[in-house]
Every structure is written in C-alpha cells, then in structure tokens.
Amino acid sequence: MLTLKNAKFGKTYQIEKIDEKSPIKIKRRLLDLGFTSGQKVRAVRKSLLGKAFLVEIRGYTLSLRSSVAENIFIR
Amino acid sequence: MINVNLVGNANTGKTTLFNSLTGAHEHVGNWHGVTLEEKARRYTFKGQEINIVDLPGIYSMTSLSYEEKVAVDYILKDSRRVVVNICDASNLQRNLYLTLGLLELGANVILAVNQIDKKPIYKIDYKKLENLLGIKVVPINARDKSTLEKLNEVIISAEKSVNKKELPYIKKLNLDKSFVSGKVDVSLENFYAIKLLEKDESIAKKFKLDLNSLPDKVEEVAKARYEYIDEIISSCITSAGKVYGRSKFDRIIMNRFLAFPIFLAFLALAFYLTFFSIGGWCSDGLSFLLDKAFAPLLSWLSSLFGAESAIVSFFEVAIVGGLGSILGFLPQVALLFLFLSILEDSGYLSRIAFVFEDILGKVGLSGKSVYTLLMGFGCSTTAVLTARNMEDKNSKIKTGLLTPYMSCSAKFPIYAVLGGAFFGANNIFVIMGLYLLGVIVAIALSYILEKTFLKSKEQTFILEFPPYRAMSFNRVVSVLFDNVKLFLIRVGTLIISMNVIVWILGNFSFTFSYVPKTGDVSMLESLGKILAPIFIPLGFGSWGLVSALIAGLIAKEVIVSSIAMFNHVDEASEGLLQNSIKDPSSAVFFTSPAAVISYLVFALLYFPCLATTSVLSKEIGKKWTFIGIVIELFVAYFVAMSVFNIARAIEVFGFWKVFFVIIAVVIVICAIVYICKYIRKKKGCPYKGRCNSDCKKCK
Numbered sequence: 114m115l116t117l118k119n120a121k122f123g124k125t126y127q128i129e130k131i132d133e134k135s136p137i138k139i140k141r142r143l144l145d146l147g148f149t150s151g152q153k154v155r156a157v158r159k160s161l162l163g164k165a166f167l168v169e170i171r172g173y174t175l176s177l178r179s180s181v182a183e184n185i186f187i188r
Numbered sequence: 189m190i191n192v193n194l195v196g197n198a199n200t201g202k203t204t205l206f207n208s209l210t211g212a213h214e215h216v217g218n219w220h221g222v223t224l225e226e227k228a229r230r231y232t233f234k235g236q237e238i239n240i241v242d243l244p245g246i247y248s249m250t251s252l253s254y255e256e257k258v259a260v261d262y263i264l265k266d267s268r269r270v271v272v273n274i275c276d277a278s279n280l281q282r283n284l285y286l287t288l289g290l291l292e293l294g295a296n297v298i299l300a301v302n303q304i305d306k307k308p309i310y311k312i313d314y315k316k317l318e319n320l321l322g323i324k325v326v327p328i329n330a331r332d333k334s335t336l337e338k339l340n341e342v343i344i345s346a347e348k349s350v351n352k353k354e355l356p357y358i359k360k361l362n363l364d365k366s367f368v369s370g371k372v373d374v375s376l377e378n379f380y381a382i383k384l385l386e387k388d389e390s391i392a393k394k395f396k397l398d399l400n401s402l403p404d405k406v407e408e409v410a411k412a413r414y415e416y417i418d419e420i421i422s423s424c425i426t427s428a429g430k431v432y433g434r435s436k437f438d439r440i441i442m443n444r445f446l447a448f449p450i451f452l453a454f455l456a457l458a459f460y461l462t463f464f465s466i467g468g469w470c471s472d473g474l475s476f477l478l479d480k481a482f483a484p485l486l487s488w489l490s491s492l493f494g495a496e497s498a499i500v501s502f503f504e505v506a507i508v509g510g511l512g513s514i515l516g517f518l519p520q521v522a523l524l525f526l527f528l529s530i531l532e533d534s535g536y537l538s539r540i541a542f543v544f545e546d547i548l549g550k551v552g553l554s555g556k557s558v559y560t561l562l563m564g565f566g567c568s569t570t571a572v573l574t575a576r577n578m579e580d581k582n583s584k585i586k587t588g589l590l591t592p593y594m595s596c597s598a599k600f601p602i603y604a605v606l607g608g609a610f611f612g613a614n615n616i617f618v619i620m621g622l623y624l625l626g627v628i629v630a631i632a633l634s635y636i637l638e639k640t641f642l643k644s645k646e647q648t649f650i651l652e653f654p655p656y657r658a659m660s661f662n663r664v665v666s667v668l669f670d671n672v673k674l675f676l677i678r679v680g681t682l683i684i685s686m687n688v689i690v691w692i693l694g695n696f697s698f699t700f701s702y703v704p705k706t707g708d709v710s711m712l713e714s715l716g717k718i719l720a721p722i723f724i725p726l727g728f729g730s731w732g733l734v735s736a737l738i739a740g741l742i743a744k745e746v747i748v749s750s751i752a753m754f755n756h757v758d759e760a761s762e763g764l765l766q767n768s769i770k771d772p773s774s775a776v777f778f779t780s781p782a783a784v785i786s787y788l789v790f791a792l793l794y795f796p797c798l799a800t801t802s803v804l805s806k807e808i809g810k811k812w813t814f815i816g817i818v819i820e821l822f823v824a825y826f827v828a829m830s831v832f833n834i835a836r837a838i839e840v841f842g843f844w845k846v847f848f849v850i851i852a853v854v855i856v857i858c859a860i861v862y863i864c865k866y867i868r869k870k871k872g873c874p875y876k877g878r879c880n881s882d883c884k885k886c887k
Binding site: 130131133137138140141142144145146147149150152158160161162163164165167171172173174175176178 | 248279406410411447543544652
C-alpha cells in the first residue's frame with residue numbers, strides 16, 4: 114500500500130489509516146494531530162536529503178521524519 | 189485569589205499572553221517548546237488577585253516529551269482550576285482538539301482565541317462557538333494589552349459559572365467505566381475512561397492496569413473528536429485555514445541549493461553588524477564615556493589616599509580596568525541577543541531546522557538541536573536548558589555536551605581584546621575562524637559520539653511549521669532591555685566579585701603582604717607557576733595567562749579583566765590593555781601571534797563556565813557532565829597545540845609550504861580510509877548469514 118513516505122510532492126491524498134504496527138505513542142500523536150482516516154493530506158516538500166517531509170493537513174503545516182511518514186497509509 | 193492555568197498548543201502565544209497579563213518578561217519565541225516548565229505569577233484585576241500559571245504547550249492530554257508531561261501533570265493535579273485555553277485563530281481546527289480534551293476532564297475552560305493577524309482571512313462566529321462548546325469564548329490579541337480587559341472580566345467571574353454541557357460524542361464511545369469507578373471522583377470518570385481507551389501509559393499505571401489488556405480504540409476516540417470539531421468549524425467559521433511553507437519566499441529559503449548559503453549570509457550579516465559595525469561603534473563610544481566618567485573619581489580617590497595606596501590601585505585596576513574592559517561590550521551583547529531573537533521569532537529557525545534535519549541526522553544531531561546550539565551563541569547556560577524538549581535521551585545528552593563549544597557572548601571580549609592587539613583590522617577573520625572552529629569541533633565530536641556511545645534513537649521529529657511573524661517595536665525594546673539588565677546584573681554581581689578575588693590573590697602574597705610595595709610573589713603568581721609548564725607546548729606558559737584561564741572558569745569574561753588587572757591597566761577602553769599584552773616588560777604578554785591564536789582557541793574550547801556546568805549536571809547527569817568536561821579539556825589542549833604548531837610553522841616556513849604539507853597529509857589520510865573501506869567491501873558483508881533482504885551493509 115502507498116505510504117506518505119512515497120507520496121508525490123505537490124499532490125493531495127486521502128489518509129487510509131495509520132499502520133496498526135506502529136508504536137502506540139506515534140500512532141496516538143499522529144491521530145491527535147489530525148491524521149484520521151479519510152482526511153485530506155498534501156505533501157509539500159522534502160528536506161535536503163529527503164528524510165524529512167513537510168505536509169499540509171487540516172489547514173496547517175507540519176514536518177515529519179520519513180520514519181514517521183512510513184506509518185501513514187494513503188491513497 | 190483565583191488560580192488560573194494557561195493551556196494551549198505549542199506556539200500559540202501562551203507566554204506572550206502571560207507576559208501581557210502579568211507584566212513579566214518571560215522568554216518567548218516563534219518556535220515550539222520555548223516554555224519548558226510551569227511559571228506562576230500574580231496580578232490584580234479590579235481588586236481581585238489572580239495567580240496565573242504558564243504551562244508548556246501540549247497537543248492533547250496525553251504527553252510525549254518531558255515538557256508536555258510537566259503541563260499535563262500540572263493540569264491533572266488540580267483539575268478544578270480555571271483554565272484559560274489559548275487558541276491560534278488561524279488554526280482553530282487542531283487547537284480545538286485540546287479544548288475537547290480539557291472539556292472531557294470537566295475543567296472550567298475559558299477559550300481565548302488569539303488573533304494576531306491584522307487582516308484575517310477567516311471569520312469566526314464567537315456566539316455560536318460559545319453555544320456549541322458551552323464555555324465562554326473571548327477573542328484576544330495576546331500582544332495587545334487593551335484587548336485583554338474582557339478576558340480578565342471573564343476570568344474573575346469564571347469560578348461561579350460551571351460548565352455542565354455534555355459533549356455529544358462521549359455517548360457514542362460506549363465508555364467502560366468499570367476500571368475507574370470508585371477510584372476517582374465521579375465527575376472525572378469520563379476523562380479517565382477515555383484516556384484508557386487511548387492507551388495512555390501514565391493513566392494505566394495510575395489504575396495499575398496492563399496496557400496490553402486494554403482495547404485499542406485510539407483511532408476511534410480521535411475520530412470522534414475531530415468529527416465534532418468538523419461540525420463546529422463548518423457552522424462557526426468561514427474560510428478557515430492558512431498554510432505555511434508554500435509561499436514564494438519559502439520556496440527560495442528552503443531551496444535545496446540556496447538554503448545553506450542564505451542561512452550563512454544571514455549569520456555573517458548579523459555577526460558583522462553585531463561585532464564590527466554598529467555594535468563595534470557603540471562599544472567604543474561606551475568605553476570612551478566610561479573612561480570620562482571614571483577619571484574624576486580616580487583623581488578624587490588619589491587625592492584622598494595617595495596615588496600609590498592599595499585602595500586607589502584597587503579602584504584603578506579592578507573596577508576601571510577590569511570591569512570597564514567588560515562593560516564596554518554591553519552594546520554588542522545586547523545586539524547579539526537581538527539577532528538571535530529575530531531568528532527565533534520570525535519563524536525562520538523552524539524552516540532551517542526542517543531543511544537541515546537529515547544532514548544533521550548524519551552527524552547525530554537533529555533539527556531540534558539547531559535551536560539549542562544557536563542559542564549557545566548567546567549564553568550556553570540558558571541554551572542547555574532548551575535541550576529538554578528532545579524526546580531521545582542520547583540526543584539530549586549530546587546536544588547538552590556540544591553547546592559549550594559554541595562561542596558564547598562571554599567569550600567574545602577575549603577574542604576582541606587579545607586578537608585585536610595582534611591582528612588589528614584582520615581580527616575579523618580570526619574571530620570568524622574561532623566561531624567556525626567551535627562549530628566544526630562540535631560537529632566532529634557529535635559524529636564521534638554518535639558512532640560510539642551516544643547513538644541517537646530514531647526521533648519522531650514532528651514539528652509544527654509556524655507562520656512568519658515580524659517583531660513588534662515593543663518586543664525589540666523588551667529584548668534589548670532584558671539583555672542589558674541581565675548583563676548589568678552579571679557584571680555588577682558575578683564579575684565584580686571575581687575581580688575582587690583575583691585582585692586580592694594577585695596583589696597579596698601568602699604572608700599577606702601587599703606585593704607592589706614589598707616585591708614578594710603574589711598568591712596567584714605562585715599558583716600559576718605550578719601549572720604554567722603544562723601550557724608551554726601551547727605557547728603560553730606564563731603564570732598570568734594560566735591564572736586568567738583559571739579565573740575564567742567562573743565566567744569567561746574574567747579572563748580579560750584578570751589580564752587587565754595583572755598588567756595594571758586603568759582604562760576602560762581597549763588600547764592600553766592591548767599595548768600591554770604586546771609589551772615584553774608587562775606582567776602578562778604574548779610572545780607571538782601564534783601564541784595568541786593558540787590561547788584564544790584554548791579559551792574557546794576548554795571548559796564550560798561554572799553556571800553552565802551546574803545546569804548541565806542537572807540536565808544530563810553528573811557522569812556525563814564530568815565526561816564532557818574531560819573531553820573538552822583534552823580537545824582544547826590538542827586543538828590549541830595543533831593550531832599553535834601550524835601557526836608557528838607558517839611563521840617560520842611561510843604560508844604556502846605549510847598549506848601544501850597539510851593538503852598532502854589530508855590526501856594521504858583520505859586515501860588510507862578509502863583503501864580500508866575498499867578492502868572491507870571486498871571481504872563482503874560483515875553480517876553474512878545474519879542479514880535479511882534490506883541489510884544496508886550488503887548494498
């Protein structure tokens with residue numbers, strides 16, 4: 114399945130779900146920040162080596178590490 | 189007295205509001221996690237005393253990092269307190285998530301919607317919002333005191349009004365209260381039952397439950413809250429949302445190729461303005477004025493006690509020469525802190541942290557440590573505290589250990605005075621080189637620590653992107669005022685007492701005779717002579733320079749004032765002091781420019797000041813502080829020795845010869861490393877047989 118890590122930049126996606134296998138702390142924080150299923154998310158840009166991502170969700174901007182973005186399934 | 193907790197998401201302006209309400213000057217910044225622990229202060233409104241507590245930012249009632257735990261625990265300690273929940277008007281959607289968490293707790297919430305934008309692109313129906321949430325909603329601008337009247341009115345009448353509106357989604361969650369009922373107050377049952385659905389570790393611990401036995405309904409709870417928020421948003425707000433990181437300006441400063449040059453250019457400009465142009469002029473002017481002001485005092489004292497007396501000498505040397513040589517740097521220190529605040533307040537730092545996140549990750553740092561390290565250019569003591577908001581313990585220790593390598597504002601006088609004496613106008617390059625050296629040493633050390641005993645765990649690095657914000661005039665004034673005040677307090681207490689101690693030790697012998705009259709050996713001279721031989725390989729084995737370094741352990745500026753005292757300099761401006769350290773007939777002098785550079789390098793690297801050491805041992809533990817200091821002493825000695833010998837070689841053989849030898853050595857080392865790697869690669873994967881398909885060593 115496609116994860117936010119492999120998202121194309123400048124494109125908007127819909128969140129499928131957060132990986133059940135991800136650590137509970139990360140899962141809970143992502144949900145707290147609004148990464149709920151069905152929510153629209155847009156990949157904005159990445160850092161120099163591509164390990165950090167900038168995403169837009171629920172009207173604000175957030176930066177994530179690729180190891181976290183990996184836990185977010187999108188379509 | 190009314191007790192109020194100030195709660196909200198990170199970077200929504202809690203501390204700004206706190207400062208506006210109470211007249212405090214707590215540190216604020218456009219960065220998340222500036223406030224690290226609760227801060228309480230009292231003020232009165234219409235005769236009513238209000239005790240307000242500023243808490244670190246949180247996203248929900250479940251904590252992830254240290255400072256979030258501080259906030260959550262504080263709210264839970266007395267959940268009946270009035271809570272002022274400050275929200276960013278441009279991002280109500282996510283801010284309200286925390287509000288719902290507070291309402292689940294049954295807290296007495298007042299929603300303060302912070303509108304800082306002059307031309308908001310959103311419109312909020314506050315009456316409707318009040319009805320839907322069942323709480324008071326007050327629009328404010330945290331920076332503007334005149335908008336806070338209404339908030340204060342609501343706060344003083346808050347204790348009487350109790351919110352009884354039930355949140356509609358709680359029924360849908362089918363809460364199982366069997367775990368919590370009887371163990372907590374009935375009104376708190378909902379909150380704790382929901383927290384258990386969210387698998388909150390600290391709450392599970394409180395009820396002695398096994399986390400794994402609880403059902404995982406984290407997503408369900410979050411979804412229920414956000415669905416309700418969507419409902420609220422769609423009926424109360426038109427055109428919500430504003431995103432950052434996509435503007436043209438952002439595209440340029442976060443461009444792959446431009447980001448680093450732009451950042452360097454900013455630093456270089458700030459550096460130049462602070463230390464050389466504006467700052468330098470102000471500093472010279474201040475020194476001149478100080479001399480003018482001190483002169484009549486000195487002549488009055490000499491007429492009273494005689495020019496040769498100990499009292500006059502004390503005033504001349506310890507106060508005018510010693511203190512004056514440091515006081516002159518006041519404008520530069522204030523400007524430096526202003527530039528650091530601009531970096532922090534504008535929102536630029538978050539963008540830098542993002543762009544360099546992974547490059548820093550390679551050397552074992554993270555985007556978050558950029559903040560701590562940059563603050564280290566101001567003052568390591570306060571900078572070390574900011575390492576707290578790191579989730580990973582190893583990264584925190586590493587960042588803490590590296591902060592003292594950043595050239596703090598107290599080290600600048602040393603470079604300016606000593607370097608200026610020998611290098612004149614070229615001193616700008618020496619100083620830039622020293623700043624750079626500190627950064628390079630820190631990065632190299634971080635890399636070594638990362639590869640050996642302080643490997644950082646994968647950090648989550650979830651950082652919210654703040655908007656750009658211009659600094660208001662009031663803020664500029666308050667930053668300057670605060671730092672001038674701090675500097676004067678420091679000079680008036682710590683530095684002056686150090687100067688008195690150094691003066692006594694430097695002017696009296698162990699038999700307590702006054703050295704300038706009896707010609708005995710002073711206490712510092714006898715002590716300094718014991719240690720001095722150690723520093724001969726570094727080029728400065730004289731007792732005075734070594735004693736100054738020891739005095740500098742308390743505060744780095746004292747190095748300059750001590751040298752001024754040893755040489756009996758009685759002027760606040762730098763000229764006399766600079767001439768004296770070049771003159772072989774002075775008590776303390778440098779034999780060559782190479783020795784000065786070596787001394788400056790050693791002063792940059794050798795030891796964090798006492799205040800930083802004590803903060804470090806609290807933050808990262810005694811063991812690591814000790815190890816860090818030992819490393820620093822070794823690194824300082826080794827680097828200073830190398831620099832001294834290279835500089836000597838340049839003096840003797842000329843620049844180009846030495847340059848080519850160094851290049852040759854570097855090439856040879858690189859070749860050896862490359863060959864070693866090649867041989868290892870030929871041997872195949874070191875984890876042969878144990879590696880799986882995504883073994884990185886194999887590829």
